[in-house]
Amino acid sequence: xxxxxxxxxxxxxxxxxxxxxxxxxxxxxxxxxxxxxxxxxxxxxxxxxxxxxxxxxxxxxxxxxxxxxxxxxxxxxxxxxxxxxxxxxxxxxxxxxxxxxxxxxxxxxxxxxxxxxxxxxxxxxxxxxxxxxxxxxxxxxxxxxxxxxxxxxxxxxxxxxxxxxxxxxxxxxxxxxxxxxxxxxxxxxxxxxxxxxxxxxxxxxxxxxxxxxxxxxxxxxxxxxxxxxxxxxxxxxxxxxxxxxxxxxxxx
Numbered sequence: 001x002x003x004x005x006x007x008x009x010x011x012x013x014x015x016x017x018x019x020x021x022x023x024x025x026x027x028x029x030x031x032x033x034x035x036x037x038x039x040x041x042x043x044x045x046x047x048x049x050x051x052x053x054x055x056x057x058x059x060x061x062x063x064x065x066x067x068x069x070x071x072x073x074x075x076x077x078x079x080x081x082x083x084x085x086x087x088x089x090x091x092x093x094x095x096x097x098x099x100x101x102x103x104x105x106x107x108x109x110x111x112x113x114x115x116x117x118x119x120x121x122x123x124x125x126x127x128x129x130x131x132x133x134x135x136x137x138x139x140x141x142x143x144x145x146x147x148x149x150x151x152x153x154x155x156x157x158x159x160x161x162x163x164x165x166x167x168x169x170x171x172x173x174x175x176x177x178x179x180x181x182x183x184x185x186x187x188x189x190x191x192x193x194x195x196x197x198x199x200x201x202x203x204x205x206x207x208x209x210x211x212x213x214x215x216x217x218x219x220x221x222x223x224x225x226x227x228x229x230x231x232x233x234x235x236x237x238x239x240x241x242x243x244x245x246x247x248x249x250x251x252x
Contacts, residue, residue, distance in 0.1 A: 033155075039116070082133055
């Protein structure tokens with residue numbers, strides 16, 4: 001598979017970008033490095049005239065074809081692999097990879113899968129909930145002040161991907177389950193695990209985060225997602241059957 005095809009499978013997703021000039025600069029960075037698909041989620045200001053001030057030359061093509069969505073779940077539904085960029089780290093958001101290592105992995109994944117790089121708003125970045133949708137979290141190392149301009153962060157990741165795409169192409173990763181299929185599985189698992197008492201109803205997201213991280217390390221193919229959901233359906237049926245029998249025994 002040639003480099004252009006690989007790069008066409010990689011999209012840049014900006015969540016709630018606030019400054020139109022940053023959108024334009026991100027589009028320019030993408031065009032510089034050969035990426036074409038730009039997605040905006042709930043942009044605060046999508047003033048096209050201001051976007052085009054910084055999106056010069058061939059990056060106008062990126063702006064003309066950009067996609068806008070009202071919610072992140074819909075925007076990422078078709079993607080098979082997602083990487084979230086963050087400057088803020090902690091126990092709930094460990095730095096699982098660096099731009100260079102991520103770029104190397106994405107070249108293998110993007111040969112047969114759609115990949116999305118997710119960036120948060122300029123003032124606060126991605127929330128923990130938004131990062132939960134991502135297979136991995138990437139942090140751009142800095143010398144001290146960790147907060148980067150949005151377009152600069154986009155440029156760094158696009159540059160690393162461009163460089164990695166011109167190197168030796170590794171064995172492609174088979175087609176993975178997309179985000180829509182995965183979210184359906186996670187919601188199904190949460191319902192069943194709460195029903196059998198594995199998850200505490202007061203804070204189910206705590207353990208679900210660990211489950212998400214576990215499956216993200218694999219990651220899952222569509223057939224495997226169907227198998228897991230089949231197991232969940234069987235558990236659900238069995239527990240409902242047991243509950244009905246217990247209810248019958250308690251009748252006078």
